[in-house]
Amino acid sequence: MHPQQTNTPSLQTRDLTVRFGGHVAVNAVSCAFQSGTLTAIVGPNGAGKTTYFNLISGQLKASSGQVLLNGRDISALPASSRTHAGLGRAFQLTSLFPKLTVMENVRLALQSRRGLGLDMWNVWNRHKALIDRADRILDTVALSAKRDMQAAALPHGDQRKLEVALLMALDPAVYMFDEPTAGMSVDEVPVILDLIRTLKTQTDKTILLVEHKMDVVRELADRIIVLHNGTLMADGEPETVIASPVVQQAYLGLAPVEETA
Known part of the structure; x- marks a missing residue:
């Protein structure tokens, strides 16, 4: 059962973009996140997942676009101020x-x-x-x-x-986990996953999770968004997104993704 949705997302990015020289690492990503949900952010290495996290939490300054927390534009705030405002990474x-x-x-x-x-x-x-x-x-x-x-x-x-x-x-109002089980032993992983499950029961919290382990994603996520070459490529319920051909190609490497005009 999904929590009741409100009109104002707890967290939102609007056309969030960052360029390093001529390279666009995150390309106009617009996404809204609601309280009471856990969203997994997946994609191949170099897709822009951690860079997107860095833009949201303030470790990187965006080239353009906005980050909003409960409707408030926090794009100009440094990372420490975003933490005090309710972003926890x-x-x-x-x-x-x-x-x-x-x-x-x-x-x-x-x-x-x-x-x-x-x-x-x-x-x-x-x-x-x-x-x-x-x-x-x-x-x-x-x-x-x-x-x-x-x-x-x-x-x-x-x-x-x-x-x-x-x-x-x-x-915080928003929990951000970047590969929380990376480097952990098999025995240690369940403790972290149990903690995230506990946090999920707090319907006033929003959780963002970057994770490579698809079994973890399937178990925990209410929603998956997929980044590829810095662009938001798919967004939806886990079963639908994982099964989509474009995600099979980009994330699982089954075939190259064709560029669209």
Whole structure:
């Protein structure tokens, strides 16, 4: 059952474009995303998926076009301001404070979300509720046993879990995951997928997922959009998009995609 749609998308791109010299890496991509949905962004290597993410989150400045969050044009905002406005992207947060412990990282993310500044000790002496919230988040991502480890010392899979923990602490309106299971062992992958499933139950949240593993896409996505050479090539329900000949050609490499006039 799909959540009730509203007139204003939670996130929208309008003719979003970026050029590097003579190369158009993302070409006039217009797409609207609604709360309560998980959209997978797929395509072959070099299709522009991560570049599109970078344009949305503010890591790259667009050559033209707009990014809107709940109808507000945030195109001119830097990445940090977009995060405070409600865009949460996992990779931005992994090395937030690499020399601090896992728990300290989560606590600081909670403080940032609530505008309490970074005076860790005074704040935490006065805010037991924040400590309890941090404990719950660490338990959710299965990092309670490593709460006192330095973030930089965590194995790769645990760093990915910490990314999700920090995102949960920031409580964004839009979650952006760029290949969240990349480099993880077979045993670690289900933890991340379970976390994303949990986030999907929050119908006021929007999730964007770049993922190469099609079994993950099929299981999690409500919708798939396909980029090819920076252009939006397909957009729809997973079964329909995956089965379409143009996606079979471009994504699975079964045959070259013919250029249209």
